[in-house]
Amino acid sequence: DIRLTQSPSSLSASVGDRVTITCRASQHITNYLNWYQQKPGKAPTLLIYAATSFQTGVPSRFSGSGSGTYFTLTISSLQPEDFAVYYCQQSYITPYTFGQGTKLE
Amino acid sequence: EVQLVESGGGLVQPGGSLRLSCVASGFTFSYYEMNWVRQAPGKGLEWVSYINDGGNSIYYADSVKGRFTISRDNANNSLSLQMNSLRAEDTAVYYCARVPRRTVACMDFWGPGTLVTVSP
Numbered sequence: 406d407i408r409l410t411q412s413p414s415s416l417s418a419s420v421g422d423r424v425t426i427t428c429r430a431s432q433h434i435t436n437y438l439n440w441y442q443q444k445p446g447k448a449p450t451l452l453i454y455a456a457t458s459f460q461t462g463v464p465s466r467f468s469g470s471g472s473g474t475y476f477t478l479t480i481s482s483l484q485p486e487d488f489a490v491y492y493c494q495q496s497y498i499t500p501y502t503f504g505q506g507t508k509l510e
Numbered sequence: 511e512v513q514l515v516e517s518g519g520g521l522v523q524p525g526g527s528l529r530l531s532c533v534a535s536g537f538t539f540s541y542y543e544m545n546w547v548r549q550a551p552g553k554g555l556e557w558v559s560y561i562n563d564g565g566n567s568i569y570y571a572d573s574v575k576g577r578f579t580i581s582r583d584n585a586n587n588s589l590s591l592q593m594n595s596l597r598a599e600d601t602a603v604y605y606c607a608r609v610p611r612r613t614v615a616c617m618d619f620w621g622p623g624t625l626v627t628v629s630p
Contacts, residue, residue, distance in 0.1 A: 448621065460616075504554075
């Protein structure tokens, strides 16, 4: 199975900060990497797919980069509604694994 | 408006069975692949199972293989997950999620989830 390791596991930040979350894959997955946001008690929502493509409706302050085994999700200027848990997920091969999550607080 | 609504969750004893359903609306269900994803209380996300649009390509996580069965009824816009031989570690919120037609598979719409609790 492909293992995804996110860092950090938690991150303290303030409104207006620029934050970056990293996701490392245990093997090469080209760009088969997606990012999701999850707020307490809610289902996840898709932010970024194929490592760098914006899901419709996602604010432009979110961006994704990377390929191969190293990926990042960047929020350029944190807004109050961005405090949530973020997950990366690979769809290169089943089982479709998720990272352990990064809690932004 | 795209909607996915899960149902069928509840409390079940270890070794018991449960059947989850996910009803889709607002899009042409038969065009889309679907996934089940679960989340144990206070834990991260775990992919459970995948089914293609025609229902003839199916995959499972090792943790549920041989116990869970995914299926779909395109005529009735519904997805199902038959769960047998349930264990305490199957306790989780179960989400159905749609896979849009893109080169890189992802999950663009999720239902609100249904809670399954496996306990004596």
